[in-house]
Structure formats: structure tokens, C-alpha cells
Amino acid sequence: MRDAFESGTMSLTGHGGDQIEAYAALPAEGAGRGGVVVIHHMPGFDEATKEITRKLGSWGFAAVCPNLHHREGPGAAPDDAAAASRAAGGVPDDRLVGDVAAAVEHLRGLPGAGGRVATIGFCSGGRQSVLAAAALDVDAAVDCYGAFVLEPPPRDRGLAVGPIRDRLRDLRCPVLGLFGAEDRYPSPEEVAELDRVLTDQGTPHEFHSFEGAGHAFFAVDRPSYRVEAAVEGWRLVRAFLGRHLAPVPGSGG
Amino acid sequence: MCTYTTERLRVAGSGKGPGEWLRLRTATVYVDHPVHAMAGHTVNVDLADPDRGPAARVALELTAGSALDLVDAILDALAGVPAEVVDLDPGRMEGLRAARRGTRPAVGGP
Incomplete structure (x- = not known):
């Protein structure tokens, strides 16, 4: 069965050598169709994100989602860990990159892995997917409505997270961006500017903005869910990952 | 977002x-x-x-409306008791009472 996979919680040696929790969905046929690091949204390492990880596994990709809030709440419920993470100042960018790097390395070390790995992130994870792709050697990145890539948050009080405009020039992989035309963060104007920046610097990318959808249109457990955008969005994600994670002929992967 | x-x-x-x-x-x-x-x-x-x-x-x-209603209810509850009962600085209490008087329409004549 090409869609068989095994899923469950695992331990990952993350940034700084810390043991963190992660959720994995690993195809029974091996990791030859590529790996995907799933970056969860700020509400945490929740059921909806694990479902996304399983969806990728069912498509034949080896998927790993590191729990970015593990250090603030080891063993805690995802909502409690997310609250503790926010109270502690949020997820620092360097730690995020280190945890994603560990997940990338894990995926590349799986039996049968062809070496190609992508990142995908949602909401705050959209920004983090772009950041990780700029900082690491990955083969593709998916940004689902990530805000504050170019512009700072509307108020300067809060978490120590800012725009990553100056990191974009380090992007070496293709980027898929999925956005809601009615979203304010990121606004259509910010999406258009990011589109221009990537075009100007020669980063291959495709952006899609869905009419009638705002932020978090993939979130099936929230009022923001928009079925047309989500169905089309998943089709685009699958096609994009299939193209960019396909094994290189002769690589053995 | x-x-x-x-x-x-x-x-x-x-x-x-x-x-x-x-x-x-x-x-x-x-x-x-x-x-x-x-x-x-x-x-x-x-x-x-x-x-x-x-x-x-x-x-x-x-919801934002409920949060503001709750803030109003907390402020009204505090403004209705003597400062010493809740061990609040008298100046802070006086400021609170003045602010609460300004948020509600006057009832009756002067």
C-alpha cells in the first residue's frame, strides 16, 4: 500500500542539544519521496497540526513536526505549553532554526531517504518556514499566511519576533505562498511586496491568494476555515512538494 | 493572524x-x-x-465585547467599595471613581 504510514510521537535532539518532542508520520515504503518539516502555529503542537503531519505521511512524504514549545512545557497539554511559551517571550528565531535543522537532519537520515526536504508552516509558522528555508539547506518551502515577514507587528510590545526582510536574500529554494485575500496580517499589499522582493532577487516562487478567505483558512477546527481555499490549497501543496522533492534520477533515493 | x-x-x-x-x-x-x-x-x-x-x-x-464588559464590571465593583476595604492606594481609588463617573450618564438632576 503506497499510502501506508506509521505516526506517533518521537524524541528529537533539537537546538542546543535539547531533547524535544516531535510528531512524525513516516511512510511504510520509506522516505524516498522526500521529507517535510511541519512548523506549527502559535497555538501549539495541537491535534490539527498532527493531522496535517499525518496528511503529508498519507501522501508518501516523511513528515516531522517538532514541538517548538516543548521546553516551556515538557509533557504539558499543547495549549498549556503554548501559553507558557508566550509568557516566556515566545520562540526565539535561532532556536526555531536549530529545531528545524534537527528535523531536517533526522529526515535525511531515514532509511531510503533521497535527501530532499521541504519546510511548511502555518500562521506564525509561515514566517518561520521562510526563515528556516533562508537559514538552512532545504529544497522547498511553503508559507501558509505567515505575517511579519516584511513588516513588524503593529505594536512593538510583546514577543521578541520581528520581520526577516534582511534574511530573504539567503533563500536558495523555491517558495510556495498561500494567502487569504481578506487577510490583514499578512495584507494583500504585504503579499504583493514579498512577491516583488522574491522576483527581484530571482527566487523561484508561486503565490496564490484566495478570494473569500482570510487568515487560517486551512484550520478545519476554527471559524476561519474556507473549504474552497483549503481544498485548492492542499492540491497546490501536494503538487509543489511532489515536484520539488522528487528523487533525483540515479541518486538512489 | x-x-x-x-x-x-x-x-x-x-x-x-x-x-x-x-x-x-x-x-x-x-x-x-x-x-x-x-x-x-x-x-x-x-x-x-x-x-x-x-x-x-x-x-x-x-470575545472583545465580553472582555470590555468584564473590565467595566471589575472597575465598577472596585469603585463601589471604600479604598481601605480592598487595601488600595486612596489616590488610585479616587482616580478610578472619577473615571467611572465619567463613563456613565448622569441619573437625575444635579
Whole structure:
């Protein structure tokens, strides 16, 4: 069965050598169709994100989602860990990159892995997917409505997270961006500017903005869910990952 | 959007958490996606005792209107008692009462 996979919680040696929790969905046929690091949204390492990880596994990709809030709440419920993470100042960018790097390395070390790995992130994870792709050697990145890539948050009080405009020039992989035309963060104007920046610097990318959808249109457990955008969005994600994670002929992967 | 704006403050008091009372020490207030409330964004308040781990918290997810109603109710409740009863600085209490008088229409004649 090409869609068989095994899923469950695992331990990952993350940034700084810390043991963190992660959720994995690993195809029974091996990791030859590529790996995907799933970056969860700020509400945490929740059921909806694990479902996304399983969806990728069912498509034949080896998927790993590191729990970015593990250090603030080891063993805690995802909502409690997310609250503790926010109270502690949020997820620092360097730690995020280190945890994603560990997940990338894990995926590349799986039996049968062809070496190609992508990142995908949602909401705050959209920004983090772009950041990780700029900082690491990955083969593709998916940004689902990530805000504050170019512009700072509307108020300067809060978490120590800012725009990553100056990191974009380090992007070496293709980027898929999925956005809601009615979203304010990121606004259509910010999406258009990011589109221009990537075009100007020669980063291959495709952006899609869905009419009638705002932020978090993939979130099936929230009022923001928009079925047309989500169905089309998943089709685009699958096609994009299939193209960019396909094994290189002769690589053995 | 996931907002990053987060208000953090020290508090003193108690709250009923999952199964038991907690000595509350910190509050975190932010507007973001709720975990449970059926709204795109809510005012979220975490009242916590961090010394007892991440689960030691009382969590609220209120619509913006409900949050403001609650703020009004708290301010009205405090403004209605003598400062010494709640051990509040008299100057702060007087400021609160003046502010509350300004928020409500006058009833009756001068």
C-alpha cells in the first residue's frame, strides 16, 4: 500500500542539544519521496497540526513536526505549553532554526531517504518556514499566511519576533505562498511586496491568494476555515512538494 | 493572524485551576486565535502560577465585547467599595471613581 504510514510521537535532539518532542508520520515504503518539516502555529503542537503531519505521511512524504514549545512545557497539554511559551517571550528565531535543522537532519537520515526536504508552516509558522528555508539547506518551502515577514507587528510590545526582510536574500529554494485575500496580517499589499522582493532577487516562487478567505483558512477546527481555499490549497501543496522533492534520477533515493 | 503583542504582569490572588485552587502570580493578556472559543480572535488571559508548571493556570478566551464588559464590571465593583476595604492606594481609588463617573450618564438632576 503506497499510502501506508506509521505516526506517533518521537524524541528529537533539537537546538542546543535539547531533547524535544516531535510528531512524525513516516511512510511504510520509506522516505524516498522526500521529507517535510511541519512548523506549527502559535497555538501549539495541537491535534490539527498532527493531522496535517499525518496528511503529508498519507501522501508518501516523511513528515516531522517538532514541538517548538516543548521546553516551556515538557509533557504539558499543547495549549498549556503554548501559553507558557508566550509568557516566556515566545520562540526565539535561532532556536526555531536549530529545531528545524534537527528535523531536517533526522529526515535525511531515514532509511531510503533521497535527501530532499521541504519546510511548511502555518500562521506564525509561515514566517518561520521562510526563515528556516533562508537559514538552512532545504529544497522547498511553503508559507501558509505567515505575517511579519516584511513588516513588524503593529505594536512593538510583546514577543521578541520581528520581520526577516534582511534574511530573504539567503533563500536558495523555491517558495510556495498561500494567502487569504481578506487577510490583514499578512495584507494583500504585504503579499504583493514579498512577491516583488522574491522576483527581484530571482527566487523561484508561486503565490496564490484566495478570494473569500482570510487568515487560517486551512484550520478545519476554527471559524476561519474556507473549504474552497483549503481544498485548492492542499492540491497546490501536494503538487509543489511532489515536484520539488522528487528523487533525483540515479541518486538512489 | 497570530499576534505577537503580549501584555505580561505580576498579579496576586487565587484562581481555581484544573481541579484545585492556585496561588496566582502572573497574568498574560493577548489577542490571538482561541483554542476553544468559536471566534477568529479573542482576548486571551492566562492567570498562572509558573512555579507549578504550565498546566497551573486559569485560561480565559473572551470575545472583545465580553472582555470590555468584564473590565467595566471589575472597575465598577472596585469603585463601589471604600479604598481601605480592598487595601488600595486612596489616590488610585479616587482616580478610578472619577473615571467611572465619567463613563456613565448622569441619573437625575444635579
